[in-house]
Structures are given as C-alpha cells and as structure tokens.
Amino acid sequence: MTDDVWKRxxxxxxxxxxxxxxxxxxxxxxxxxxxxxxxxxSRMSDADRARIMDELPARKSSLTKRRGGRRARLSQG
Incomplete structure (x- = not known):
C-alpha cells in the first residue's frame, strides 16, 4: 500500500x-x-522551476575558481 498523501x-x-x-x-x-x-x-510554478533547471548547467561554467588559497597568497608576498 502506498501513501498517496505524501506523493507530490x-x-x-x-x-x-x-x-x-x-x-x-x-x-x-x-x-x-x-x-x-x-x-x-517551494512557491514557484512548475514552469519557473523547469526554466531554472534548464539554466543551471550554463551557470556552472560561469563560476571562477579560486586558485592557491592562503598558501599562494602568502608565497606571493
């Protein structure tokens, strides 16, 4: 028996x-x-969620990664 109340x-x-x-x-x-x-x-329509989900892969490539962290900054100074 499945609980249809919690299926969304x-x-x-x-x-x-x-x-x-x-x-x-x-x-x-x-x-x-x-x-x-x-x-x-949680308040968005399915259409808005779908649009955002379609945009997410392109956003990943827009992020710049920090390189070296604290150690790199200290060695440059």
Whole structure:
C-alpha cells in the first residue's frame, strides 16, 4: 500500500547540500541557484522551476575558481 498523501508531482530541487554562495557570482556553488531562487523554490510554478533547471548547467561554467588559497597568497608576498 502506498501513501498517496505524501506523493507530490513536482520538479525536485537541485540541492546537493553543498550550500556555499560564490562571493562574486552570488549563486550557490552546489546547485547554482541564486539566493532568491533557493528561498522561493517551494512557491514557484512548475514552469519557473523547469526554466531554472534548464539554466543551471550554463551557470556552472560561469563560476571562477579560486586558485592557491592562503598558501599562494602568502608565497606571493
């Protein structure tokens, strides 16, 4: 027996539980959504969610990675 009360026919969240906002791009480095998209996800229409899901792969390539971290900065000084 299945519990139909808890079955929902909606687009799943792209969240991967890596919630770090890129300081320049202002998008999550885990799921590539903006803070507004993350906060409003549960209230969005299926069409809005689908549109965002289609945009996410392109956002990944827009992020610039930090290279070297603290060690690289210290060795340059």
């Amino acid at each position: 026919n909606e687009i799943a969240s792209p969240c991967v539980k890596i919630c770090v906002v890129h300081p320049e791009a202002r998008i999550c480095t885990g799921c590539y959504r903006t803070i507004d998209e993350i906060g409003g996800w």
